[in-house]
């Protein structure tokens with residue numbers, strides 16, 4: 001069975017919603033999914049699954065979640081060769097050039113860990129709406145297809 005771990009960082013709940021949507025879709029597709037909050041998660045948890053997902057918020061002009069900084073540092077040091085990764089996050093377009101910067105930063109961290117990108121990152125403005133849910137469902141499908149199991 002294909003396995004996935006979805007990790008989210010949230011203050012007001014939007015990124016937990018993003019993570020829930022991805023996790024539910026993966027489960028519907030027959031994947032065994034674990035979902036956890038970033039400060040409660042060791043990055044090495046990704047070593048034992050096929051599909052790795054991070055859903056981070058962005059704060060303070062492009063900053064990563066404070067409680068996720070250790071996770072972010074550790075992630076880049078891992079060897080995730082053969083794993084498929086996806087990143088999706090909720091930010092706010094109000095912040096213009098800083099919009100969802102954490103999504104791009106986590107994608108780069110996964111690449112440093114030698115994971116394979118299974119889908120284009122998905123950026124959500126505030127709460128996920130119908131068109132966002134479609135994109136997040138597609139991300140889940142793409143990740144599974146790339147995992148090729």
Ligand SMILES: Cc1cc2nc3c(=O)[nH]c(=O)nc-3n(C[C@H](O)[C@H](O)[C@H](O)COP(=O)(O)O)c2cc1C
Nearest residue numbers: 010011012013014015059060061062091092099100
């Ligand atoms: C002080 C503050 C700074 C923020 N800075 C950014 C930012 O730089 N880029 C961005 O895309 N969103 C920014 N946001 C918006 C949040 O990322 C957005 O509200 C997001 O949906 C919060 O996710 P959460 O509900 O999972 O906590 C900021 C929000 C606050 C309150």
